Amino acid sequence: MDRQFIPRGLQRSSFTRFVAWVFPWILLLGLGLYAMYLCLAEGLHHTNMDNRFAFGLWIYLDLTVIALGAGAFFTGFLLYILRREELKAVINSAVVLGFICYSGAVAVLMVDVGQPLRAWFTFWHPNTHSMLAEVTFCLTCYLTVLAIEYVPVVLKNRRFRQIPRFLVFEFELHKVMPVFAGVGTFLSFFHQGSLGGLYGVLVGRPFAFREVLGIWPSTFYLFVLSAAAVGPSFVLLTTWLVQKLSRKQLVKPEVLRFLGKVSGSMLIVYVLLKAVDTLYWINTTAPAEGAPAYTFYTSQGFGTWILFAEIILLGLLPAILLLIRRLRERPGVLVGAAFLACCGIVMNRFVMTIQTLALPTLPFDLLMSYVPSWQEVATFLAIVAYGVLLYSLSFRYMTLFPQERDIRQ
């Protein structure tokens, strides 16, 4: 039925099977849209956030997907600016993943902030002293860049290619991709950094507060570096997952190994700097704030194991596994290390949002607990469902992995 839209020479499942695959995700998306409607129409009392616990599941999701979505800008940077041609094999997939992550993040922000019809206020009357103004501007611009980068992927569909105007536009757009890769890198550097830069003003929360290094707090650099380090791992992991689900080899093994090597190299630098930053915080920043660092690890559930897990288990270990060639060449180790690296960033963003707000800051404070409401969870799952649906459609009807035909030969 839909054969005419599937790229020539690529094998895809039957239409019935495809419908069966997407149907549960559509249901989940529908439930999430209803939850979003409740929050937008009736207010944020549908969530379990309050004035003190204002960073909930949604902001955690935002920070996490934006970090994972960094695979798009970093892959584009390596391909178009540093001319690592082997990454042509995954660039389309990376762009789609980036677009999903960023558009999903913006959708959740829309519900979280509320009043989407007044979103233009943030541009018209920007608070230029706020890091979040920079994040908003960069996010919007970068989402536009990702949408532009997505256009050639869509126009390459064999049906669209038959329309000469689309064909010519896609061809010309493809030629200027290095410019968008450069702009994307510039924007990503600033918004990833500014999300981390937020902790430079959280003076009242000594667990997360970091001192200024140059013109930005240390977390600015750590957020940029961690996103750039884990982005390639996320592209690697999703490519492997799609290979398993579709039961096809989509890229040559050396492409995944290269992604692993890049990720490992960046990750080891990040882990070292993160360790230095943590030691400085333990010995200088936290005591100066009047809160010895050990006090933050006495609350139930938030022991020092978190620090160990984040830096050693999900940072140093995957970095070493990805850096040692002999280990990297084992598919299981490569994918396992990429998975650990992704878990590392998921955990880091958890620590920087949920744990930061849960920990007591004043002597009479208690550990705050927060469990997201079903509306928050449904909204979160709707973004996951949206991502799966968009990626599934893109995989079926577009050429996300150009090597797929080659490998068949």
Added chain:
Amino acid sequence: MFPFIYEFHWTPVHVVFLGIFFSVVLVILSTVSIALLRAYKAFRKHEHEAIQWEAEFEDLPAAARVCRHQITGEILQRTCNHDFDCRSCVVHPTFLVRRAPVLAPAGKEDSVFGFTMPLDRYYHRGHTWVKYEGEGVYAIGLDDFGQRMIGTPDAVELPAVGTTLRANGTGWTLKKERATLRILSPMDGVVVQTGTAQNGWFLKVRGGEPNVETRHLLRGEEIKPWIMRELERLQVAVSPEGVGVSLADGGELVQDMWKQAPQVDWDGVWGEMFLQA
């Protein structure tokens, strides 16, 4: 955001922050505008045929893009980077100079692995042939390999007399089952007459000098190794995914071969063999 809006102040923070923002927006808008303008110009100049081939060539599997001199064994490995247009290739003439001692003489026979491939004509990698008929006129047809793959087409759309064809652009269009196939034109020229499969040719075109116009086409001793390679590509294309290639027992390709294997994705196979992405 702008000086005329309240809360805007001529402070360094406002000027630098908004200056960077507007610069980024300007770069994005101007780059998209440039792409749109170039696309418009290319479309007005009817360059979409050349662009389509350039784009599709890049998307072809590496096995379909090998240089003709690799096929003949003159070089171990070389991928074509001139979109199969040897007229603009600086390496091609150097191979021609060295060719004589490397390749066996062409011989007289015109049957190659059971295909009728007369040696009095030139062949395009997209399975068309060109035969010079004198006075600047060339006949163009579908080769035996192509005919056996596709059988009798359901419909043929030929260009009108007077149409200008470009080498590697659309020659004519075939419809078979639910597939629509562009048959690539093997040369530049203007259509002077149209024919049918029964005539043995589909088009007659007026072009330039034979030595110049057909330099990029395969001929003589190149045909046999090329057909052998095409048979290998066809075997891979019709093999079920994950099964791998099953070697043939030396038989010939039957007429209307698609009828013999209805389970095969023929749209994909034809696209593969007629060089379409």
